[in-house]
Amino acid sequence: MPITRLEPYDDFLRIHFASGESPHHADFHWFWLRHNSELDRHPLTHERIVDSSELPLDLQPRHVRISESADALDIDWGDRSDGQASRYTAAWLLHHAYATDRAPWPAPPSDTASVTVDFANLEEPLGPKALRTLARTGILVVRGFGLDTEALIDTLSRQGLSVIETHFGRIEDLRTDNTTNQNTDQLGYTDSAIQLHTDQPFLDRPPRYQLLHCQRPADTGGGNAVVDALAAAHYLADLDRPAFELLRSVPVTFHRQQKSFERVLVSPILDFDAPGGFRIRYSYFTLAPHRRPFAEMEAWYRAYNRFARLVRDERHQYRFLLQAGDFLIYDNWRMLHARTQFTGARWVRGVYFDTPAPAPAPL
Template sequence: MAARVLTVSQHDGYLRVQFAENNEHADYHYFWLRHNCPCLNGCRHPDTRERVIDSIDVPIDIEPVSVQANANCITIHWPGEATPNGEGERHVSTFEASWLREHAYALNRVQAKAIAADVDRITLDYNDYVKQYGDSTGQLSEEGLHRYRVDCGLRLKVYGLVVVRNRGDDTEAIIADFITKDGEPIPTHFGRIEDLRTDNTTNDNTDQLGYTTAGVDLPPDQPFIQAPPPFQFLQCMRPADQGGDSYLADAFAVAEYIRNEKSTRAYGLLTTVPITFHRKQAKFESKVVAPLLTLSAHGAPQQIRYSYFSQAAHHLSFADMTEFYDAYNLFTKTIRDPRNQYRFALNTGDIVLYDNYRMVHARTPFIGSRWVRGVYLSKEDTWNTLLGSDLGY
């Protein structure tokens, strides 16, 4: 039985054809369709039917002007070449349904899960817990603290971060929310608690971007040390007068999107090519060599290291350099797309807790005396406190 087309749908970079038989569908890149146009008007020789168009003649980012379909074929109108008088004559390709089914190189492809950065899903309001479980002083009952921790832990596990509104200005109390009584924050070369403010007098080694008013665009924290802290919470003590908004992105989700939707080769480069991360300050220096994305023994994303301001010069062969830059820039373009980011403003008393091995975080430039505190936490202690050892890791 000849194949028949049921429906077609246009997507970013490809066309999906739903066939009438067996509930099958297939995806075709637009450049592949244009390259395989069967017409005898510039694509196939009218006498020999041999192809006379080469793939180099087709822009890799070509998109159709329109697509029509009936049961037996689909017809695509392509944009015409630019001329001094505007667009030239549009090219038309017609593909038989049976030919499309025969050459379905992505039959029943499962589309990669969309990167859904929905801020509402990762946001809690501490006042809600105080109203339901708090005493006259605002302290949560044991049940209330357990519920709050679980709600934070589940969001941290599923999405990589949780935003808590109205948690307050007591940093030590917030630390106690997330680690055990015997636990301690992870100290770094900045100190036990970071005070990210331009007039800082409490920390060491403040000669870096975090202590300026500049924007910082999506690094994880401290990719230049051998074992970066697994978790961090940022606590807003005072917002900026203007700007200083926060945004985070899930590097694991972006990497999986690239592997499944864009380029397995690019994904391979991002997970294997060693990058040197080098932080050199007046009184501190550290250097680490590792891929942008480290994989677990099972091949799953395990840790992101990505930082434009602490990257040293790349050392690859001449032949490999362009390909690596293309892969790196594809990652950067995808992760900097606002559609793939959780974007929000932190006000006084708000916090964001995030997985520093999975998420990258950023802020916009600002004006005013913005003050945000940063505290690093261990993986085991945080998961055990929030979800228990059986659920956390």
Template sequence: MTIARLESYDDFLRVHFTAAKAPHHADFHWFWLRHNSELDRHPITRERIVCSSELPLELRPRLVRISEDATALDIDWGDRADGKVSRYEANWLRTHAYAADRAAAPVPPSDVDSITVDFARADEPPGRLALRTLEHTGALIVRGFGTDTEALIETFTREGLSVIETHFGRIEDLRTDNTTNRNTDQLGYTDSAIQLHTDQPFLERPPRYQLLHCQRPADTGGDNAVVDALAAAHHLADIDRPAFDLLRTVPVTFHRKQKSFERVLVSPLLDFDAPGGFRIRYSYFTLAPHRRPFSEMEAWYRAYNRFARLVRDERHQYRFHLGAGDFLVYDNWRMLHARTAFTGSRWVRGVYFDAA
């Protein structure tokens, strides 16, 4: 039995074996490997001399390599003064494989080119193109449409969508000198960074789609990011099922309170049974204080933070900059969106849509 190759991930190592029969590969958490290192056994009795509680859960190796004869795996944990490495024989790994031939759920995609089209080269109206692609990608960026927002709205209404007016109005002019909208006492009308969130989570039925149409980019900053929360949820279920189950079952309170508007809604973050399909509600700035039993509060925060770290990792985000005339349209039930802080007179128009 030999090792053919390795694949390193944030939380685990995938070992591919040169075996004619299953398993052909197996996944091992870094912590499991560290806990089972032969370096932590008594030299005479071969009993463990280190308890797992003495090891940091976030421990990651400094170096991982296959031995010269490919019969073993060597890991340098970078925590030993004598420079010794942990060795794991291929046969031992195969015998103790607890995740043999595991098919891992992928992390959220990040190739922004895969969701970007040039309006001048598109062979169909942007509204039709968006509806055709959003089901698969969750988001679409169109470059070079122009700055006529009413004309852009018309392309979506021709495809059977209706503009959804909210407590901000029909069209949001997201700019620091806004004079056209109601209830502008919220982050969207400032130059501050806004971390990942969904819009209107405090409504029983949040608008399905949002259009962000750039009229004028910022002098500096103002970049956008979107994350496929459906892919993130599937990935979380694959790597941490208890955390996924908590996000799917624990109700949280969303509370939007402004000078002239207030709304409260209680719901889990992840809803796979919502009418119309998957729906995520995720908005750190409208979350009310969590109320969980004392014995469950830390577990809840661990689950929530695990998901937050997953989606806030830039490797799992579509990141891009909108120029004048470009627009982003995304599925607000599936995607999270964010922007960076900016300087200058950035102006983006926001419109919500839903099925007519």
């Protein structure tokens, strides 16, 4: 039963078998393969001499190849002084396969070009077509609109979006020398890097959309990253269902405390039952200390950290740099956003929007 192709992933290896065979492919975790290596058995009794607890969970092989006869898999784990590789015959792999013909959930998208448009080339400037793209992807990057934020607000208002004033004011001037906004004692008004987060997770209903309109780019740095957290949640569920279930069921506390503002809200990070659809609340800098039963705390941190590593992986991010006149608008209920550290007088204007409330059901 020949092996025809290998697809290595971070956590597992997909092995394809010859056409016509059943199954067509099977997935094996790297750790499972390492734990079941014949190199870790006694040469006379063939009993295991290594327990799984002695092996690191984040194993990555040095080299993987199909044997010359195509009936076996060879893996060099890079941890043996004798340089020997583990061999797994195709027949053995199929006999012990535990994930056959699995259809994995796709990783979060990262093709920034697919969500970027040039304002000069739009058939209908920020009309229904552009907003349909925003609804479908959760993000829209527009190049070359110009610097008039009020004109941009008017354009979006004509499409049914309403400005939401927050404790920062109507428009946030995100710049290190800000003297006009309220409650500027937070990271957005510094030149520090800000990792992935959602805005206003401590509000019962966070604003649905955020607009970031670049007035002046930084001298260096200040790049943006956006992640589709809905896609990331489904991807996590496909890789690690217990972690996903913890993130959607464990309540955590978000606490924003500033000189003139304080709010506290308790909610799971992933909320598939929120009014209006999926909602993620994710903000490491407004998380209060976790309170879990002692026997559950480590499992909670493992789940949270697994998700954090997934979304912080640059392969799962839209990454771009806004220039003067460009803007980004994204769905704050679905997407995470971040920026890199910067130098210079970077100036970005932030505005929150919401959609009209649904009409009440008839009595």
